[in-house]
Amino acid sequence: MQLYSFFNSSTSYRVRIVLALKGLDYDYRPVNIRVGGHRDPAYVAEVNPSAVVPAIVTDDGVTLGQSLAIIDYLDAHHPEPRLIPEDPAERARVLELASLIACDIHPVNNLRILKYLQDKLGVTAEEKDAWYKHWVAEGLAAVERLLARYGSGPFCFGAAPTLADCCLVPQIANAERMGCNFDDYPKTMAAYRHAMALPAFAAAAPKRQPDFVQ
Amino acid sequence: MQLYSFFNSSTSYRVRIVLALKGLDYDYRPVNIRVGGHRDPAYVAEVNPSAVVPAIVTDDGVTLGQSLAIIDYLDAHHPEPRLIPEDPAERARVLELASLIACDIHPVNNLRILKYLQDKLGVTAEEKDAWYKHWVAEGLAAVERLLARYGSGPFCFGAAPTLADCCLVPQIANAERMGCNFDDYPKTMAAYRHAMALPAFAAAAPKRQPDFVQ
Known part of the structure; x- marks a missing residue:
């Protein structure tokens, strides 16, 4: 998996915590939002049409943005430990x-x-x-x-x-x-x-x- | 069910759409956020600690705020029609x-x-x-x-x-x-x-x- 992230982005930080809690390995792909890296045409076209961080690209080639959507997806595919309760x-x-x-x-x-x-x-x-x-x-x-x-x-x-x-x-x-x-x-x-x-x-x-x- | 709502609130509007799509009846409880009704002490203490609209109170007495959390809850308890896909x-x-x-x-x-x-x-x-x-x-x-x-x-x-x-x-x-x-x-x-x-x-x-x- 690839994680497109900026170190100081709170929304990237949420996803990094989830990946760490679930013990998932990933390639860290830095996007420097201070200099507009999130608006790079290739990033927007190929990785994240939302033009923000974070985004993931799974090993199956699924690209997904928005931290809450990413976390919901990771929680369904890697349910240990479960972070969004089923009850x-x-x-x-x-x-x-x-x-x-x-x-x-x-x-x-x-x-x-x-x-x-x-x-x-x-x-x-x-x-x-x-x-x-x-x-x-x-x-x-x-x-x-x-x-x-x-x-x-x-x-x-x-x-x-x-x-x-x-x-x-x-x-x-x-x-x-x-x-x-x-x-x-x-x-x-x-x-x-x-x-x-x-x-x-x-x-x-x-x-x-x-x-x-x- | 009760819905605490302001007519012009986009987040209240989201929940009203969901309730209408699912055909659920409810009592409409207006909260005038233009004059600070969402900060009324009784509303905050008894209905919504977040001090915003919307909020619901179910017939079982469950109180819940935040439109996305409310919609997730309604979709689980009243799944017809399903609005957050399972796939x-x-x-x-x-x-x-x-x-x-x-x-x-x-x-x-x-x-x-x-x-x-x-x-x-x-x-x-x-x-x-x-x-x-x-x-x-x-x-x-x-x-x-x-x-x-x-x-x-x-x-x-x-x-x-x-x-x-x-x-x-x-x-x-x-x-x-x-x-x-x-x-x-x-x-x-x-x-x-x-x-x-x-x-x-x-x-x-x-x-x-x-x-x-x-």
Whole structure:
């Protein structure tokens, strides 16, 4: 399998965690989104029409983009360990938390948005920082409420990692890098720290990737 | 079942389409997000800790937020018609397109983001309009490429509607309201128009909801 990834991309990081948890080997294909590598015509035409990272190309030649679709696919084809539960009640909670992170938090703070704010709207560094922290704070407050109501540690939902943890970890790691404060999210941070202690989560971290640069 | 919804919310609209396609009855519970109804303490505590719309409360008392999680749940419990295919190859394409819309297009243009741009960053009406149209154009270009590569009409993927159509229709309807141009997306618009001709899609439209106002 090939994984098209950028070391600092949270959505790539989600898929790297899943591949590591399942023990799947893959060729790492770096796509430098800082210089527009995701818009390279050959990449868009042959690998990912969405023109984003991540994407996978399986050994059977299936190309697939969008981290949540990729993870659903990997979970069906390589079900050990199962990351999207089959039990309907557990499944609903895992997908709810994953969607909250993937739809309500991550998209408004990714690189292209921050670049647009800076380059096209001319916001100051302080305004950009406030924007980032505002959406993280609003989103993590919701994560914390969901975990308070439905969560059961030590992972987000019970004794084993799920898709929820695979989405949570990159989001928190990103927010740590941006200097956010996490005092109000004790359950969220407990789940994060628990996951980070696992070798699979550690191996997927940005600094462990071949395209990592400071 | 109860559906907590705002007439103009694209994510609520997705769930309304699914409920209509499956022929499920529900009580419509309006949440006016324009005046912060989604942050009402009783709503957050009792219905949706995410503090957004939509949310459902089933007849068994299950409360669930996040449109994609709700649709997955409804599709498992009321599988006629199936909207998230079981066949792995079809399923991957449907989830990829749905994720593209739900993660890459919708979140950066919803009400809270446009309000922040206007109220906190003081962008002009022209800048806000350009922001909206920029992300729609970038997103729909990706939708069009995905459909060109993997789609098969008359719906996004074949002869019956799927989750992809349930996400596409509200996104296009929203973009139409905002005056976007669709000339570059013929396959996307053909799928949109085909879906809009179905009574279930028409019944879910904002103007058909009890909380609709001009």
